[in-house]
Amino acid sequence: MVRDQQARITPRSARSSAAPRSARSNAAPRSAQSNATPRSARSNAAPRSARLKARWLAVGVAAVAIAAVAGLAFGPVALNPFGVAAELLNLIPGVDIHSGLTEREAAIVISLRLPRVVLGLLVGAMLALAGGCFQGVFRNPLADPYLLGVAAGAGLGATAAVALGASSSIEGGGSGSGLVPAFAFAGALVAVALTFGLGASGGRVRTPATLILAGVAVSAFLTAIQTYILQRNVETIREVYSWLLGRLSTNGWREVVLLLPYVAVTAVVVLAHRRELDVLSVGDDEAASLGLHPQRSRYLLVAAASLGTAAAVAVSGLIGFVGIIVPHTIRLMAGSSYRVILPLSMLFGAAFLSLADLLARTILTPSEIPIGVVTAFLGAPFFVLVLRTAKRVGL
Amino acid sequence: MNAVDIADLHVALDSTPILLGIDLTVGTGEWVTVIGPNGAGKSTLLRAVGGLLTFGGSISLLGTGAERIRRRDRARLVAIVPQTPVVPPGMAVLDYVLLGRTPYIRPLGRESRSDLAAVDDVLRRLDLVRFADRALETLSGGERQRAFLARALAQGAPLLLLDEPTSALDIGHQQEVLDLVDELRTDRGLTVLATMHDLSLAGEYADRMVLLAAGRVVATGPPRDVLTEKLLSEHYGARVRVIDGENGPLVVPVRSSA
Numbered sequence: 001m002v003r004d005q006q007a008r009i010t011p012r013s014a015r016s017s018a019a020p021r022s023a024r025s026n027a028a029p030r031s032a033q034s035n036a037t038p039r040s041a042r043s044n045a046a047p048r049s050a051r052l053k054a055r056w057l058a059v060g061v062a063a064v065a066i067a068a069v070a071g072l073a074f075g076p077v078a079l080n081p082f083g084v085a086a087e088l089l090n091l092i093p094g095v096d097i098h099s100g101l102t103e104r105e106a107a108i109v110i111s112l113r114l115p116r117v118v119l120g121l122l123v124g125a126m127l128a129l130a131g132g133c134f135q136g137v138f139r140n141p142l143a144d145p146y147l148l149g150v151a152a153g154a155g156l157g158a159t160a161a162v163a164l165g166a167s168s169s170i171e172g173g174g175s176g177s178g179l180v181p182a183f184a185f186a187g188a189l190v191a192v193a194l195t196f197g198l199g200a201s202g203g204r205v206r207t208p209a210t211l212i213l214a215g216v217a218v219s220a221f222l223t224a225i226q227t228y229i230l231q232r233n234v235e236t237i238r239e240v241y242s243w244l245l246g247r248l249s250t251n252g253w254r255e256v257v258l259l260l261p262y263v264a265v266t267a268v269v270v271l272a273h274r275r276e277l278d279v280l281s282v283g284d285d286e287a288a289s290l291g292l293h294p295q296r297s298r299y300l301l302v303a304a305a306s307l308g309t310a311a312a313v314a315v316s317g318l319i320g321f322v323g324i325i326v327p328h329t330i331r332l333m334a335g336s337s338y339r340v341i342l343p344l345s346m347l348f349g350a351a352f353l354s355l356a357d358l359l360a361r362t363i364l365t366p367s368e369i370p371i372g373v374v375t376a377f378l379g380a381p382f383f384v385l386v387l388r389t390a391k392r393v394g395l
Numbered sequence: 396m397n398a399v400d401i402a403d404l405h406v407a408l409d410s411t412p413i414l415l416g417i418d419l420t421v422g423t424g425e426w427v428t429v430i431g432p433n434g435a436g437k438s439t440l441l442r443a444v445g446g447l448l449t450f451g452g453s454i455s456l457l458g459t460g461a462e463r464i465r466r467r468d469r470a471r472l473v474a475i476v477p478q479t480p481v482v483p484p485g486m487a488v489l490d491y492v493l494l495g496r497t498p499y500i501r502p503l504g505r506e507s508r509s510d511l512a513a514v515d516d517v518l519r520r521l522d523l524v525r526f527a528d529r530a531l532e533t534l535s536g537g538e539r540q541r542a543f544l545a546r547a548l549a550q551g552a553p554l555l556l557l558d559e560p561t562s563a564l565d566i567g568h569q570q571e572v573l574d575l576v577d578e579l580r581t582d583r584g585l586t587v588l589a590t591m592h593d594l595s596l597a598g599e600y601a602d603r604m605v606l607l608a609a610g611r612v613v614a615t616g617p618p619r620d621v622l623t624e625k626l627l628s629e630h631y632g633a634r635v636r637v638i639d640g641e642n643g644p645l646v647v648p649v650r651s652s653a
Contacts, residue, residue: 272503275500275504275505276502278483278486278490278494279494279497281481281483281486282480282481282483282491282494283480283481285442285447285477286475286477286480286481288446288447288466289445289446289447289470289473289474289475290470290494290495290497290498290550291466291467291468291469291470291471291497291498292466292497293466331485335485336483336484336485336486337486337490
């Protein structure tokens with residue numbers, strides 16, 4: 001029995017080290033499992049390693065590639081996916097593959113569709129990462145990226161921009177729409193700043209719950225103002241709602257360029273703390289006794305995730321569901337460590353949103369369905385399916 | 396050099412004074428158990444030593460003032476097993492114990508080979524190897540307590556703070572856990588500062604006991620000096636008989652004759 005135990009533990013440490021797997025460490029778990037009692041053998045069948053497995057990473061990258069090619073190939077003009085893939089590879093300097101697409105088709109792929117697909121990937125990655133981050137920081141499975149008032153702030157900003165545009169512009173609402181991203185971004189940041197201010201002024205009881213409650217209060221306050229503005233400017237309702245339900249639309253690479261730096265900063269900050277989020281899952285006291293500064297980490301992570309979310313919301317509107325469903329799906333399928341959840345959420349969130357956008361713009365061509373409707377319509381049943389089939393729950 | 400030197404320790408929680416001037420020393424390698432009625436401030440004392448509270452007065456750990464020790468360094472000196480540790484959902488025992496290596500892992504780094512070796516060692520020592528891949532929440536109370544202990548041991552800290560380590564366990568597992576702590580103390584030269592409610596059990600394992608009541612130390616010394624009928628009735632308001640046992644006094648509650 002003692003030898004068994006030794007064999008059981010060796011491969012884990014061997015696997016995680018940089019050294020290549022030896023034949024011994026490959027063989028050990030099998031022999032150990034066959035000797036173990038049936039019950040423990042079953043529970044060992046899917047060991048939950050906190051480390052991200054290469055297999056999952058590969059699946060995630062493949063999902064992003066498939067979603068990107070599908071998003072580029074399908075639309076009002078359907079193109080050959082292989083040609084599209086070749087055309088994509090041709091973007092890499094030094095690569096020149098014959099794609100079989102005409103010049104016009106290649107232009108559709110590269111100039112028209114690619115910016116939108118990239119935007120979808122970035123927004124999806126951002127929202128899913130932020131959602132996973134919030135769930136970890138607040139140790140709350142219901143946390144989503146809009147928890148601290150980002151949605152209400154952005155909503156108010158957008159509404160104000162549309163209303164302002166409608167009343168100031170004589171030619172029509174066109175000029176107001178141009179202001180929407182800037183106003184939404186500003187609104188979201190102001191909302192998060194208010195939430196932080198309120199949460200911090202909670203005095204001696206500065207728990208995660210204080211911050212969440214401050215978020216609720218700020219959201220309610222800003223939503224009230226938004227509703228009032230909306231009610232005073234009824235003619236703008238349609239435009240505001242189309243924004244509220246989410247919409248990926250691009251004007252060349254402008255939105256992508258706007259969003260990219262925020263996504264990069266947020267991703268670096270959040271991913272760098274992925275192990276710390278695992279430590280935070282034992283609570284603030286124990287995390288502090290392990291040498292961390294939980295409060296400091298929490299504020300940093302929440303600030304980073306909120307900044308990224310605000311940027312995403314500014315270019316895409318309020319796309320619900322991605323931030324909450326994608327991280328949970330990963331958790332159920334690949335494990336509950338944030339070292340697994342966060343990187344995979346980025347990949348699968350990107351793929352999911354890109355596919356959702358494809359459906360949003362193709363199902364009812366030439367009109368578009370709001371992407372938020374698609375994400376919920378697809379995401380909810382899929383999530384129920386995952387919940388029912390996943391062996392490990394542990395939300 | 397003492398493991399812990401506490402002088403005139405004051406702690407207030409929500410501006411309610413909890414500890415009112417505690418003086419206490421714990422020698423290196425000693426097992427000191429703090430007893431006292433509910434609300435006496437036992438857990439608060441432990442948390443203050445663990446650096447989880449702001450306090451007045453002074454606490455020194457291995458000769459260095461606690462306020463001068465950085466949090467990360469302190470985590471290498473002091474390991475705490477709280478009364479009811481948080482059980483993170485879905486976390487495997489191996490990963491849970493690995494959290495104990497946090498003070499040795501660079502802020503943005505990952506576990507090194509030596510971290511994994513330290514955890515392997517602890518898991519083997521506490522007979523947890525077969526649970527390594529199991530989710531912590533699926534373990535029984537006794538197994539869980541061993542896992543909590545394993546995480547604290549993985550910290551490699553010479554000072555172990557145990558807050559009610561046996562409160563959730565049946566009598567057999569209580570003894571098992573305390574025997575284990577005592578063996579580890581000898582093997583690894585640990586110093587143990589614990590709080591306990593079961594007085595007989597506390598007396599059997601402690602080198603020295605500290606009776607805390609209403610935020611002050613009212614008695615300290617070897618178990619025989621602290622576990623007396625007079626002190627216990629005075630500070631616990633309890634009716635007890637104290638019988639001389641093999642390894643220390645045995646405290647037996649008795650019903651009032653009235």
